[in-house]
Amino acid sequence: MAESADVQQSRHPTDVLLEKAAALGCRPEDQAFAVAMDTEDPLRGLREDFHIPKMKDLPPTDPTLVCADDDCVYMCGNSLGLQPKGVRKYLEQDLDYWARYGVFGHFEGPRPWALCDEYVTEQSARIVGARPEEVACMNGLTVNLHLLLVSFYRPTSTRHKILIEGKAFPSDHYAMESQIRFHGYDPATSLLLAEPRPGEQTLRTEDLVSLIKREGDAIAAIVFSGVQYYTGQLFDMETITRAGHSKGCVVGFDLAHAVGNAELHLHDWGVDFACWCTYKYMNSGAGGLAGAFVHEKHAAADMPKLLGWWGHKMSTRFRMDNKLDLSPGVNGLRVSNPPPLLVSPLLASLDVFQKTTMADLRRKSVLLTGYLEFLIKKFYPKPAGTAIRPWVEIITPSDPAQRGCQLSLMFSVPIGAVFTELERRGVACDKREPNVLRIAPAPLYNSFSDVHRFVSLLGQSLQAAQL
Amino acid sequence: MAESADVQQSRHPTDVLLEKAAALGCRPEDQAFAVAMDTEDPLRGLREDFHIPKMKDLPPTDPTLVCADDDCVYMCGNSLGLQPKGVRKYLEQDLDYWARYGVFGHFEGPRPWALCDEYVTEQSARIVGARPEEVACMNGLTVNLHLLLVSFYRPTSTRHKILIEGKAFPSDHYAMESQIRFHGYDPATSLLLAEPRPGEQTLRTEDLVSLIKREGDAIAAIVFSGVQYYTGQLFDMETITRAGHSKGCVVGFDLAHAVGNAELHLHDWGVDFACWCTYKYMNSGAGGLAGAFVHEKHAAADMPKLLGWWGHKMSTRFRMDNKLDLSPGVNGLRVSNPPPLLVSPLLASLDVFQKTTMADLRRKSVLLTGYLEFLIKKFYPKPAGTAIRPWVEIITPSDPAQRGCQLSLMFSVPIGAVFTELERRGVACDKREPNVLRIAPAPLYNSFSDVHRFVSLLGQSLQAAQL
Numbered sequence: 012m013a014e015s016a017d018v019q020q021s022r023h024p025t026d027v028l029l030e031k032a033a034a035l036g037c038r039p040e041d042q043a044f045a046v047a048m049d050t051e052d053p054l055r056g057l058r059e060d061f062h063i064p065k066m067k068d069l070p071p072t073d074p075t076l077v078c079a080d081d082d083c084v085y086m087c088g089n090s091l092g093l094q095p096k097g098v099r100k101y102l103e104q105d106l107d108y109w110a111r112y113g114v115f116g117h118f119e120g121p122r123p124w125a126l127c128d129e130y131v132t133e134q135s136a137r138i139v140g141a142r143p144e145e146v147a148c149m150n151g152l153t154v155n156l157h158l159l160l161v162s163f164y165r166p167t168s169t170r171h172k173i174l175i176e177g178k179a180f181p182s183d184h185y186a187m188e189s190q191i192r193f194h195g196y197d198p199a200t201s202l203l204l205a206e207p208r209p210g211e212q213t214l215r216t217e218d219l220v221s222l223i224k225r226e227g228d229a230i231a232a233i234v235f236s237g238v239q240y241y242t243g244q245l246f247d248m249e250t251i252t253r254a255g256h257s258k259g260c261v262v263g264f265d266l267a268h269a270v271g272n273a274e275l276h277l278h279d280w281g282v283d284f285a286c287w288c289t290y291k292y293m294n295s296g297a298g299g300l301a302g303a304f305v306h307e308k309h310a311a312a313d314m315p316k317l318l319g320w321w322g323h324k325m326s327t328r329f330r331m332d333n334k335l336d337l338s339p340g341v342n343g344l345r346v347s348n349p350p351p352l353l354v355s356p357l358l359a360s361l362d363v364f365q366k367t368t369m370a371d372l373r374r375k376s377v378l379l380t381g382y383l384e385f386l387i388k389k390f391y392p393k394p395a396g397t398a399i400r401p402w403v404e405i406i407t408p409s410d411p412a413q414r415g416c417q418l419s420l421m422f423s424v425p426i427g428a429v430f431t432e433l434e435r436r437g438v439a440c441d442k443r444e445p446n447v448l449r450i451a452p453a454p455l456y457n458s459f460s461d462v463h464r465f466v467s468l469l470g471q472s473l474q475a476a477q478l
Numbered sequence: 479m480a481e482s483a484d485v486q487q488s489r490h491p492t493d494v495l496l497e498k499a500a501a502l503g504c505r506p507e508d509q510a511f512a513v514a515m516d517t518e519d520p521l522r523g524l525r526e527d528f529h530i531p532k533m534k535d536l537p538p539t540d541p542t543l544v545c546a547d548d549d550c551v552y553m554c555g556n557s558l559g560l561q562p563k564g565v566r567k568y569l570e571q572d573l574d575y576w577a578r579y580g581v582f583g584h585f586e587g588p589r590p591w592a593l594c595d596e597y598v599t600e601q602s603a604r605i606v607g608a609r610p611e612e613v614a615c616m617n618g619l620t621v622n623l624h625l626l627l628v629s630f631y632r633p634t635s636t637r638h639k640i641l642i643e644g645k646a647f648p649s650d651h652y653a654m655e656s657q658i659r660f661h662g663y664d665p666a667t668s669l670l671l672a673e674p675r676p677g678e679q680t681l682r683t684e685d686l687v688s689l690i691k692r693e694g695d696a697i698a699a700i701v702f703s704g705v706q707y708y709t710g711q712l713f714d715m716e717t718i719t720r721a722g723h724s725k726g727c728v729v730g731f732d733l734a735h736a737v738g739n740a741e742l743h744l745h746d747w748g749v750d751f752a753c754w755c756t757y758k759y760m761n762s763g764a765g766g767l768a769g770a771f772v773h774e775k776h777a778a779a780d781m782p783k784l785l786g787w788w789g790h791k792m793s794t795r796f797r798m799d800n801k802l803d804l805s806p807g808v809n810g811l812r813v814s815n816p817p818p819l820l821v822s823p824l825l826a827s828l829d830v831f832q833k834t835t836m837a838d839l840r841r842k843s844v845l846l847t848g849y850l851e852f853l854i855k856k857f858y859p860k861p862a863g864t865a866i867r868p869w870v871e872i873i874t875p876s877d878p879a880q881r882g883c884q885l886s887l888m889f890s891v892p893i894g895a896v897f898t899e900l901e902r903r904g905v906a907c908d909k910r911e912p913n914v915l916r917i918a919p920a921p922l923y924n925s926f927s928d929v930h931r932f933v934s935l936l937g938q939s940l941q942a943a944q945l
């Protein structure tokens with residue numbers, strides 16, 4: 012994977028952190044260390060571009076346990092990104108033009124509505140490592156997944172399987188099942204689930220590759236997530252794509268948890284198609300405008316497509332003569348006219364991304380999540396021998412090249428109680444059935460101090476959960 | 479069709495208008511008459527709930543030809559509805575909760591995002607004449623059309639045709655073509671176009687019915703618009719549905735131009751499925767949240783579906799165990815999580831619709847559009863004999879039961895010039911290739927005075943266009 016320098020170096024972030032602490036003359040677990048790390052973080056200013064909820068405002072907070080006006084400990088960017096402060100300004104503009112221009116807003120104003128999606132494609136393309144014409148911003152993630160599968164999943168009697176992770180996100184799982192059924196096949200025999208080895212939580216790339224080698228001739232499409240929502244594992248998309256292609260499979264990715272989190276090079280990796288939502292690390296708000304990628308090599312391919320007028324080339328679209336003049340590639344898959352009120356929040360977030368690069372964000376993220384890992388392992392390791400105190404297991408790989416910012420935690424005490432206690436203390440994180448808390452320090456707005464505060468509140472919560 | 483009293487009575491609005499003018503002691507073409515009609519209009523106050531663009535704000539206005547601060551003459555609700563004043567408040571709420579609650583907004587706050595579409599389904603259902611559980615608000619229109627066709631268009635070797643209007647809206651045309659191709663058929667033989675008789679502009683119900691009788695055995699699906707976007711013709715959906723069903727065809731409607739315009743009784747008519755956009759007469763803003771209807775009789779049907787997690791029953795959705803527990807009917811077709819920022823504008827518009835009924839709106843609309851027709855016919859009729867002055871032909875049916883609020887006009891002079899001159903004078907209306915101006919007085923916010931002003935500006939524009 013083409014990763015930024017620090018990650019590639021295969022120097023574990025723990026070593027980097029220990030070295031930095033030594034240079035500062037403190038211990039990494041000291042609050043002073045977190046503060047110092049924030050001070051030297053070149054991206055620290057980006058936090059100012061977001062609305063950070065206050066402790067007192069989060070509904071489950073117990074006011075007796077927090078300083079009301081402190082920022083909450085928001086570790087939930089993997090579920091819903093925080094609001095960029097620029098959103099309001101753009102939405103106000105949209106409303107203002109709608110009020111004053113009426114229908115003329117379609118082709119006039121700062122972001123004419125008929126073209127509004129184009130204001131976010133180029134920057135989205137940069138973030139996923141694609142050419143601008145390989146990306147469209149439209150619909151919701153699962154809707155896009157279906158539109159893409161209509162083109163890319165073309166089962167035959169000998170090659171009809173879809174390979175996904177065993178614990179794929181439910182929406183993806185249902186999407187695949189329904190696509191298989193739609194083509195007259197049976198998920199029981201056509202949906203192939205990649206499972207970890209017994210006793211392991213995450214998938215090994217070598218196992219995936221040999222699975223693909225073994226079963227590839229019967230696999231029509233491989234559709235993996237970029238970052239697994241439950242375990243936080245970052246898959247080696249380049250290797251999976253190559254393995255799939257070597258067996259004649261089409262390879263696509265659901266980048267819900269990868270976009271704005273990991274460095275992506277969809278074009279260079281030769282990925283066939285991808286889709287993503289933007290309400291997580293892309294901070295576009297609930298139900299935000301999703302993305303879709305179709306590799307340039309398919310731009311002129313004669314594939315099945317479900318079409319609408321927005322796939323018609325702009326230059327002739329309004330002739331309305333019902334003679335289709337289709338845009339090449341992913342732009343031909345645009346179906347309905349785009350919603351400016353969803354473009355605007357995404358644009359405001361992209362404005363923040365514009366101030367940095369994915370490589371720089373990732374560099375910070377590796378340290379930030381490395382810090383989280385370090386502190387958890389330091390304070391809540393599985394006790395040796397017969398000692399009984401609560402402990403935490405991190406199921407996300409420790410190798411930074413195999414994870415994004417999220418760590419998925421399992422506990423020796425009942426998870427529900429820990430979660431409740433964290434929430435009472437102003438921590439926003441999420442619980443995923445059956446058994447993990449997902450903690451995701453987002454490098455755009457989370458700080459080393461946030462991580463430090465989280466770990467200290469986790470300690471209090473583990474104690475309280477035991478009582 | 480179950481229509482409101484005035485329409486059913488088959489008393490032409492012209493007669494009603496003449497009678498009213500006589501009672502008022504003026505001529506219908508007098509401005510005083512328009513003013514009097516506005517005064518007695520029980521719905522006149524609803525205009526206050528919308529932002530009406532000013533003459534000076536419309537980009538093409540020529541300031542030397544208008545009173546800058548007058549309201550423009552907005553006749554374009556068929557393309558983009560005006561902004562309900564309540565939109566801003568709801569959007570502010572969404573932004574406020576996002577800023578303060580972060581991810582907690584999914585299940586807390588005035589309209590929890592995870593449930594936000596439910597805040598608009600019940601009222602939407604009322605407007606289309608459906609039960610609440612028959613309607614879902616999601617995606618864009620053409621996306622919904624595809625999701626519905628996946629379920630309802632199930633071609634076989636003997637029954638593989640789709641019947642649509644010859645001049646269906648391009649997006650629908652392309653959607654049908656692509657669905658036909660997706661199933662391995664050829665639009666040349668599987669897409670059946672209903673065309674008007676030679677020399678006629680609109681379709682006759684009896685011709686449609688006999689076409690369905692003749693060809694029905696080979697027709698899998700009939701998909702008509704409710705109101706034709708180009709001609710403004712309101713189809714007799716009940717009769718078409720009955721004719722289709724009698725031949726074993728599935729019958730669906732694209733209600734883009736019908737919803738919020740005509741009285742609809744989808745449930746009672748037994749329509750199988752329908753979809754609509756909400757940015758026209760439903761005033762939800764460009765790219766607004768679309769609607770979909772599946773008749774209750776299909777709620778438990780085992781049909782092909784493209785699924786996502788939002789189709790999973792809410793009560794068990796977040797178990798995330800990948801065991802699908804599908805909502806019945808149209809709710810099972812929900813794919814992606816809903817966008818609150820598109821729900822809010824629609825909700826603000828529905829708040830206005832709540833203040834009246836479709837029957838009352840329609841009653842006003844019949845008179846309002848009847849007034850437009852009366853004035854156009856009075857002032858710009860086709861001259862008898864050899865006289866040469868510009869004239870206007872209305873291609874929309876004169877029978878109010880066969881039209882909504884829009885009239886489609888053709889001209890004896892080049893349409894481009896007329897359109898330009900109207901725009902210079904602060905009229906918002908739209909031109910549709912090849913040859914019509916669409917004029918749509920929307921009963922929610924247009925007045926009889928608007929119609930009067932439009933016709934007078936049309937006269938000036940025809941003159942100017944000739945120079």
Ligand SMILES: Cc1ncc(COP(=O)(O)O)c(C=O)c1O
Pocket residue numbers: 319346347348618619620621647649650703707732734735755
């Ligand atoms: C009849 C009809 N169908 C479909 C559409 C457009 O569909 P979408 O909302 O999917 O862009 C329109 C838009 O004007 C329309 O008038």
Ligand SMILES: Cc1ncc(COP(=O)(O)O)c(C=O)c1O
Pocket residue numbers: 151152153154180182183236240265267268288786813814815
């Ligand atoms: C991996 C993954 N896929 C899909 C989705 C949801 O899809 P949609 O945006 O279509 O509701 C999520 C949402 O959390 C997700 O994490």
